[in-house]
Amino acid sequence: MKDEMLATAKTKVEEKGFLDIDVDPMLDLFAEIERLKKEKNAVILAHYYQEPDIQDIADYIGDSLGLAQQAAKTQADMIVFAGVHFMAEGAKILNPTKKVVIPDLKAGCSLSESCPPPLFKKFKEQHPDHKVISYINCSAGIKALSDVIVTSSNAKMIVESFPKDEKLIFAPDKNLGAYINKVTGRNMLLWNGACMVHEIFSLQKITKLKVRHPNAKLIAHPECEEPLLRIADFVGSTTQLLLYAEKDPAQEFIVATETGILHQMMKNAPHKTFIPAPPDNSCACNDCPHMKRNTLEKVYLCMKYEQPELFMDEELRLAAKKPIDRMLELSEKAGLLK
């Protein structure tokens, strides 16, 4: 694969998005979006980190695995991906003939950006005897260089599907990679990438919070750093955290992941208390600035104008699809099918 092809998907409308178009403040956006869904046979797929209004208007809300599975089986003509760029790219990889639009083209991901494909290609060439396992939070270029893709829901299962003595590279998240090394006893080589949201939590403030709420359980996403994961009562993907918070008898939870998930937690268990884990400063840094670029107005505009739309080079798409298909097959076999 040529280096220039390892760049991210080509997009028709770059930079501007629709930020300069005013939406009539009197417009009932919920009704308009529902109308556009029918008119255009469109489906809205939203990640749990989206703002509550977007979660409420979505046809499907999920974690990265659930969203990829929905994208793989949708019958819609247009996929509106309310998430970040690599997620919409994933939907396009699985649906080359469908229109995939994203509310804000600038909704990127610090983790995905921490792993530029040309650099990763060189790293891979230095370890020719290693297989490459990549976390789904990466660009199409990284996916094209990978043997299999994982999400936080299936990473353990997929890593364990490799023989114990197989040499493995895990990219791009060093925290998830280290956590999977710990729970599987493997020694995967880790790319030095991380998520800006999950590395922001203050261990000191969380410890104080636990003292004030002795019955609260600390639940954490595996993108968090090891010292936090070590003191967590439960570690899991967003869907796994949601299920745990609903089923566990505890009434209070300190939640160490992006705050968008609290909307579903409060809906599923309204009688319980959910406290966002405090960040290492006074700002709301556990809101993902990329995920939160999307707004209900932008969802409406991207459906109305069918832009920004994602396009992808076919050779890159086919190379990136192989490891995603492998992940979907392994997840289906393991019963992780939606």
Ligand code: 13P
């Ligand atoms: P999951 O929803 O798969 O747990 O991933 C979390 C995340 O950081 C998505 O950007």
Ligand code: SF4
């Ligand atoms: Fe990327 Fe982290 Fe935001 Fe998820 S929460 S999209 S990994 S920056």
